[in-house]
Amino acid sequence: MTVLPTNFVPEPLATSAAATVTLLAPTARFSLRVWPEDRARLSAALTLELPVTIGQRARGTAPDGTEALCVGPDEWILVAPDGAGPAIEAACGDAYCDAPHSLVALPDREVSVRIEGPKAAELLTLGCPRDLDALIAGQGRRTVFDGVSVILWRDAAQEFRLDVWRSFAPHVLALLETGCRELALD
């Protein structure tokens, strides 16, 4: 049984010839909710075009800019470098009167891991019932892993990020660690 860092210090958690799982450092993270008619105003505030198709992502123009993932018809996950939170809150706050919305800071709700390696996608099939071939690089999904709700970002063919609520992380990470070992045997 893997011992997971209870303090969630970023570090490699499991590695094998099949895949490597690394705990990532915290980032700024928000849930943004806004009705379609006010989306453009928020896009302007965030200097990125909030995507309208579920699963699509967009990134702000600045280097390390804010990244938005559409997870519902009026719902986006925003991710930005740690420390960028107050600026995002301020920018959206200025738009609130014109474009009412909900922006809730969630930097600590989830922890994130990177899953990469030659069998990264296959590793995810241990717990994710979705067709991962349909999740193309550069997209993301809200889905489940081993019965736990997660946000899954595909950054490259064999590179994923997985966000999971903090208290579920040990359960999810334990299976990823088991899978790293198992897949290396195939």
Place this chain on the structure above:
Amino acid sequence: MTDFRVPGRGRVDHDRPVKFRFDGETIHGLSGDTVASALLAQGRHLMGRSFKYHRPRGPVAAGSEEPNALIGTSRGRGRFEPNTRATVQEIFPGLKATSQNKYPSLKFDIGAVNDRAYMLFSAGFYYKTFMWPRSFWDRVYEPFIRAAAGLGVSPDKVDPDHYASRNLHTDVLVVGAGPAGLAAARTAAEAGLRVTLVDENAEVGGTLLSEPQAMIGGQAAWDWVAAELAALEALGVRVMTRTTAIGYYHQNMVGLCQKLTDHLETPNPDMPRERLWRVRASQVVLAQGALEKPLVFDGNDRPGVMLAGSAQTFLNRYGVRVGDRAVVVTSHDSAWYAAFDLADAGTRIAAIVDTRVEPRPDLMAEAAARRIKVLAGHTVSGTAGRLRVKSVRVNRVSGGTVGFGRQIDCDCLLMSGGWTPSLHLFSHTKGSLKWNETQNTFLPDHVTEACQIAGAGRGLWGIGAALNDGAAMGAAAARALGREAEVGTTDVGNDRPGTGTSHTELPTDRSAARARAFVDFQNDVTAKDLRLAVREGMRSIEHVKRYTTNGMATDQGKMSNINGLNIAADALGKPAPQVGLTTFRPPYTPTTFGAFAGYHRGTHFEATRKTPIDGWAEENGAVFEPVSQWRRAWYFPRKGESMDDAVLRECRTTRESVGMFDASTLGKIEVVGPDAVEFMNRMYTNPWTKLQPGRARYGLLLGDDGFIRDDGVIGRLSDDRFHVTTTTGGAARVLNMMEDYLQTEWPDLKVWLTSTTEQWATIALNGPNARKLLEPFVEGLDISPEAFPHMAVGECTVAGIPARLFRVSFTGELGFEVNIPARHGRALWETLFAAGQAFDICTYGTETMHVLRAEKGYIIVGQDTDGTVTPQDAGIGWAIGKAKPDFVGKRALQRPDLVAEGRKQLVGLLTADGATRLEEGAQIVLDPKQPVPMKMVGHVTSSYRSVAAGRPIALALLEGGHARMGETVHIPMPHGVVAATVTGTVFHDPEGARLKL
């Protein structure tokens, strides 16, 4: 012992001998053998004893349909498995196999006395024989029956193996890698689709492994299989062997069980034993082939009596002749080829007995060329031999009259009653079947899933027919998915297509009532049992099945269903299609519990949610309890303390100085938007409009039935933003309920809900010294009593960490709840705990929290309520905003039943002796002297020893309780009746002065 191995024959490796043990004896087999083929190679057919009669049994089949040769296998400590099919278990050095259902030995078994008494053990004998006296059933009859019957011995150790599971999406899943399946996979893959091909055998090829004589497109069958396999792999087809499609579920989800290590001598310990695949396929091609049907005649179960096709498999695939002198009895052409193959390999064929009067001339000619005697228009009326068949009794049938029997000596009897398409998976989909008159069997008819059935599985006979149909069905699957697919025709030489007729029991000149003519070998069901069931009034095939156990259990009627149906239909005097077939159920073959459980065992059985402070609690000796998925600190015993000691100390310290509590598991929902306050007004009973930002209020949530669903303290952070808390267990439910109303009832409201439960770690400080402890760490907020009164909320930093601070109390003491981002939870906890030493701070767990709140009469939803309690019942009618036009549950609260007098209401109880603590859940009566059954008027919901009250206290739901103040009620318990006085629910500081410190 005679060697029945044919040198150079089969797919076993003659240069790689493998030793294993069977019943303690060393057996020499070859790499590629199964336990059955290795034993048969030594001339041993006897492999087990039957279920009910303990009759000697040997393999009747060569594959997973085998009903008889069930063995125990042991692969090392704790790795014992009963009821493994000897025809499936591959041998490896070190395998220990044992026969089953025998005592003291396989060759001499005391339980075989059941066989002598077989007239007593007819269908339903349990119900008829063991009726009286009734009291004997539980203690005498049932234990005896269970000990005497049964199949194998259950493992009694924890399974040391581990199991895996995967999800797989594929365009086309092909089940069965015989000629039809291979061709289907090839066609679909060439159309550019993702294809998965599975087969339960150790290698692909299916029937081609048993028919090497076939020439496919000019290639020998086995060369063709190898070439096809290479081509499939080059096309990217996922080919999985030792993988059984166990169940076909809704919307083309198919469960596969892949066996990974059972055939290995020294598997890598990290390798799972089995893997369960959950496959979602856009199209499924079922190419499972057909199963050979036994003939039903007296003595058809003796070791040495075997399906002809299986004998052919043992010869061609394993290089084993199943005997030296064979008699073949058949109603189908296919068995003739088995006879010819065996004859060519050196087995003497004493006779081919065909029930048909005029067998095919070309077969007759081939038999004549081999000097095989043919008895056409004959029947078999019995066999002889104790542990192995030694002769068969054969009679001529002419004009419906069965002539005298004559005996033919043999050491094996090969039978064929024709072939039954394997309909199991198709049957799982509830696809309908249609009776085929010429083949006398059911074939797939109406298809309910995105599925094609290919080859012998839909009644096509012969390699060429199956192969070309497979290609066509692979193309059909591809076209259904919008692809072009080319289908050619492959020529197959040396093919052996054939036809046959079907029988119920074979005709006999002997008394049918005394015949031991088995239909279901595994469950020891005879033709006589089936006819008896019909005579005794069973009309539905489902009743016949259950009365006789025909086709039940692990076998799922692979061999018995059609014979059983034909006999039952005959007994009922109805055509078979009117009687119908029983349902095949998953799994197709027995599957381990481990495979179903997968990774979910031990510490990974279920997610155990832990708070950021959990680690500290563990290091500091907390005892935990589960609360929904969370584990929470229950109490913090010091050395030598019992639970009661610890809880009393924690209560005392908190009331006298300060205690700290990890409240992180409380559900939290952020409600944001211009319509936030309107939404809150509609959801909760309380009024929210006048609640100022910076203030908090107790919120009560009802269902539309008016009953309490949840509660919690809710803070207004700004005009448009609320911080809602819920109960720990209610967090997800409340958010779902809110979303449900928002999306379906009030989609016009501009308000959004976000779960923030895990964003925050929550530390509760309670006790008269709480402010003294906290104040030095707070910046950006004045928390003096005047500036920050009870039920206030504000944003600040605590020890430099940004925080949402509530002044709130669930203990009746001065209390604060500090919410900080989860990553800082433990650090702040440690900081406050260190600083709290100056106040003799204690940490407390959920038990003390429960006691402290009960002393104040604060309810816990789900403990003091049970889904039928209204706010008035619970004594919290004050939480209802009377002036509000509406809220969820408002109209229900006006229903006559909900305003009626005498409802169960929440009250306090104090035991009359001042010392007895009541038991939670105990029932309450008004008159303890009334006759049993007494009228119960309520029950105890919460009960604790209370330091503050100086005596045990309890809360209870009591009929008309609010009008019974001061009355005495009674709680009957096993050790006597306890009297208690009805009181209010507040036992401590009724004025609430301590909250205002």
